Amino acid sequence: xxxxxAFGSLIARALTVGMTILAIxxxxxxxxxxxxxxxxxxxxxxxxxxxxxxIVGARSGSVxxxxxxxxxIGNATNNVTWESYEDIANREEVDWIVPISLGDSHKQFRxxxxxxxxxxxxxxxxxxxxxFAEGQGIGDLYDTVVGADVAETLGYKVGDPIVVAHGxxxxxxxxxxxxxxxxxxxxxxxxxxxxxxxxxxxxxxxxVDWQTGAKSAGPATPVEQIxxxxxxxxxxxxxxxxxxxxxxxxxxxxWINEYSEEPLLAVLPGVALQELWQIxxxxxxxxxxxxxxxxxxxxIGMMAMIFSSLNERRREMAIWRAVxxxxxxxxxxxxxxxxxxxxxxxxxxxxxxxxxxxVFQPWADAAYGIWLPIEAPSLYELQLLGAVIMAAALxxxxxxxxxxxxxxxxxxxxxx
Amino acid sequence: MKTIGLALLATVAAAPLFAEDGHREMGAHVHGxxxxxxxxxxxxxxxxxxxxxMDIVGFEYEPSTDADLAAVxxxxxxxxxxxxxxxxxxxxxxxxxxxxxxxxxxxGDEHDHGEDHADHEEEHHDEHGDExxxxxxxxxxxxFEAHYVFECEDTSALTTVEFPFFNHFExxxxxxxxxxxxxxxxxxxxxxxxxxxxxx
Numbered sequence: 001x002x003x004x005x006a007f008g009s010l011i012a013r014a015l016t017v018g019m020t021i022l023a024i025x026x027x028x029x030x031x032x033x034x035x036x037x038x039x040x041x042x043x044x045x046x047x048x049x050x051x052x053x054x055i056v057g058a059r060s061g062s063v064x065x066x067x068x069x070x071x072x073i074g075n076a077t078n079n080v081t082w083e084s085y086e087d088i089a090n091r092e093e094v095d096w097i098v099p100i101s102l103g104d105s106h107k108q109f110r111x112x113x114x115x116x117x118x119x120x121x122x123x124x125x126x127x128x129x130x131x132f133a134e135g136q137g138i139g140d141l142y143d144t145v146v147g148a149d150v151a152e153t154l155g156y157k158v159g160d161p162i163v164v165a166h167g168x169x170x171x172x173x174x175x176x177x178x179x180x181x182x183x184x185x186x187x188x189x190x191x192x193x194x195x196x197x198x199x200x201x202x203x204x205x206x207x208v209d210w211q212t213g214a215k216s217a218g219p220a221t222p223v224e225q226i227x228x229x230x231x232x233x234x235x236x237x238x239x240x241x242x243x244x245x246x247x248x249x250x251x252x253x254x255w256i257n258e259y260s261e262e263p264l265l266a267v268l269p270g271v272a273l274q275e276l277w278q279i280x281x282x283x284x285x286x287x288x289x290x291x292x293x294x295x296x297x298x299x300i301g302m303m304a305m306i307f308s309s310l311n312e313r314r315r316e317m318a319i320w321r322a323v324x325x326x327x328x329x330x331x332x333x334x335x336x337x338x339x340x341x342x343x344x345x346x347x348x349x350x351x352x353x354x355x356x357x358x359v360f361q362p363w364a365d366a367a368y369g370i371w372l373p374i375e376a377p378s379l380y381e382l383q384l385l386g387a388v389i390m391a392a393a394l395x396x397x398x399x400x401x402x403x404x405x406x407x408x409x410x411x412x413x414x415x416x
Numbered sequence: 417m418k419t420i421g422l423a424l425l426a427t428v429a430a431a432p433l434f435a436e437d438g439h440r441e442m443g444a445h446v447h448g449x450x451x452x453x454x455x456x457x458x459x460x461x462x463x464x465x466x467x468x469x470m471d472i473v474g475f476e477y478e479p480s481t482d483a484d485l486a487a488v489x490x491x492x493x494x495x496x497x498x499x500x501x502x503x504x505x506x507x508x509x510x511x512x513x514x515x516x517x518x519x520x521x522x523x524g525d526e527h528d529h530g531e532d533h534a535d536h537e538e539e540h541h542d543e544h545g546d547e548x549x550x551x552x553x554x555x556x557x558x559x560f561e562a563h564y565v566f567e568c569e570d571t572s573a574l575t576t577v578e579f580p581f582f583n584h585f586e587x588x589x590x591x592x593x594x595x596x597x598x599x600x601x602x603x604x605x606x607x608x609x610x611x612x613x614x615x616x
Contacts (some may be wrong), residue, residue, distance in 0.1 A: 270603075
C-alpha cells in the first residue's frame with residue numbers, strides 16, 4: 001500500500017523525479033565505470049606477461065623497462081650490447097633467453113626483432129602460449145609474423161609483401177627491402193597483437209644502408225648482397241629470461257644488476273608491475289574520490305528536490321494524516337520515495353555503464369590495450385550500489401524529518 | 417644437509433674517489449628499511465635478508481670497542497636463529513635447514529668489484545683475499561646480510577609469513593619484501609605494526 005503510494009507519488013512528479021534519477025544514474029555509471037577501467041587496466045597489464053622470470057635491459061627504472069619492453073609505451077630505454085647479452089645467456093642459471101629489439105615501425109605498428117624462440121617462450125594470461133592463426137614462424141631473413149590487430153587493421157594475409165620503416169612514424173621507408181608475411185598470430189589481448197615481428201638479423205638488414213641515420217647516397221645494397229653479409233646484431237633493447245630454478249632468480253638478478261662492464265637492470269615483471277600500481281594508485285584514488293563526490297552531489301540534488309517539494313506537498317500530507325497516516329508513516333514514505341529513486345537511478349546507471357562498455361570496449365582495446373570485460377557486476381560493485389541506495393536513504397532522512405515535524409505541527413489543517 | 421655456520425666478516429670497499437677504473441657507483445641505503453628476497457620452489461624456501469646496521473645494532477661504524485663487538489656478535493647469533501625471526505603458517509610445515517649471517521662494512525662504495533680491497537675483523541675469513549687497507553673517512557655504513565634455507569612439507573599450503581623479527585630488532589621499522597612463488601612474483605612492505613607477509 002505505502003509502496004504503491006510512494007511509487008504513485010513519484011509518477012505524479014515525473015519530470016523532477018526523472019531528472020533526479022538521471023543525475024543519480026549518470027553518477028553511478030561514472031562511479032562504476034572508473035572502477036571497471038581501474039580493474040580492467042590492472043588485469044590487462046597483469047595478463048600481458050607471465051612465465052618470464054626476469055626482464056633485462058639497460059639500467060633505467062624497473063617500471064620504465066617493463067613498460068617499454070613489454071608494453072611498448074613510455075620512453076625508450078638504452079640498448080644493451082650483444083656482448084652483455086651473450087654473457088647473460090651463458091650464465092648457468094639461465095634456462096632460456098629471448099632477445100627483443102625495438103625501434104622500427106610499420107605504419108602505426110611497432111616492429112620487434114627477436115628470435116623464433118619468442119613464439120614458444122612468451123606467455124600471457126596465466127601461462128597461455130602464442131598461437132598462429134595462419135602460417136608459421138620466421139623461416140627467412142625477410143619473413144615477418146604479424147599480430148592479430150595488425151593483420152585485421154591493414155588487411156594482411158600470409159604471403160603479402162610489406163615494407164618496414166626506420167624509426168617510429170618516420171616517412172622514410174625501407175622500400176628497397178621487401179618483407180613477406182609468413183604468419184599471423186591469433187588474438188591475445190596483449191601488445192603482441194599490435195606488433196610486427198621480424199628476426200634480429202632482419203633489423204640489422206634494414207639498416208645496412210642507413211649507417212648514419214639517413215639513407216646513404218649511391219645505389220642501395222642489393223638484397224642478394226645483404227643476404228651474404230654478417231648480420232650479427234650489435235645491440236638489443238631488452239631480453240626476456242627464464243631461469244632453471246626459481247631459487248636462482250634473485251641471485252641472477254643481483255649478478256646482472258652488479259654487472260660491471262655495462263650498467264644493466266634486471267627486474268621481476270610481477271614486482272615491477274606492483275611498483276607501477278603503487279605509483280598509479282594515487283591517481284586511481286583521486287579518480288575514485290572524484291567519482292564518489294559526483295554520486296554525493298547527485299544525492300544532495302535529490303535531497304534539495306525533496307526539500308523543495310515539501311511545501312507543495314503539505315496539503316497532500318494533511319490529507320494523508322486525515323485518512324489516518326501517522327507522522328512516522330509520512331517520514332517512512334519520504335524515505336521510501338528516496339530509496340526508490342536511488343534504486344531506479346542505480347539500475348539505470350548499470351544499464352548506462354554496460355551500454356557504454358559495449359561502445360567503448362573495442363576502442364579501449366585498440367587504443368590502449370585495455371580489455372574491459374563485460375560481465376555480471378562483481379560482489380564489490382553490488383556493495384557499491386547498495387551503499388549508494390543506503391546513502392540516499394540517509395540523505396532523505398533530513399527532509400523527511402522536516403516533513404515529520406511539519407505534519408506534527410500542521411496536523412490535518414494547513415495554514416499556508 | 418644441515419650446515420649452520422657462523423661467519424662474522426667485514427669487507428671494506430675502496431672509496432669511489434679512488435676506484436681504479438674510474439667507475440663510480442653507489443647503491444641505495446635507507447635506515448629503517450630492510451630488504452628481503454624470498455623464493456619458493458618445490459619443497460624449498462630460500463630467503464636473503466639485508467638490514468642496515470642501524471636497524472640491527474643501532475650503529476653503523478666499524479665495531480671497535482668490546483661492547484660494539486659483543487653487540488655485533490649477539491646480533492649475528494640472533495640472525496642465525498631463523499625460527500625466531502620468521503614464522504610460516506603451520507600448514508606449510510617449514511623448518512630452517514640453513515642459516516648464515518654476516519656484517520658488511522661499506523666505505524661509501526657498495527659496488528663489489530673483483531678488485532675490491534678487503535679487510536678482516538677478528539679471526540674470520542672471507543673470499544675476498546687478504547689485503548691491508550687504509551680506511552678513508554667518509555660516508556660509511558654497515559649492513560647485515562643473512563641467508564636462509566627452509567624445507568617445507570607442503571609449500572602449496574604456504575600462505576603467510578609472520579615476522580617476529582621486529583620483536584628482536586627494535587630499530588627495524590620496515591622490510592621491503594620481494595617474493596617468487598608458483599603464482600608469480602610480487603612485492604610487499606612489511607612493517608612493525610603489520611608484521612605479516614601474505615603470499616598471493
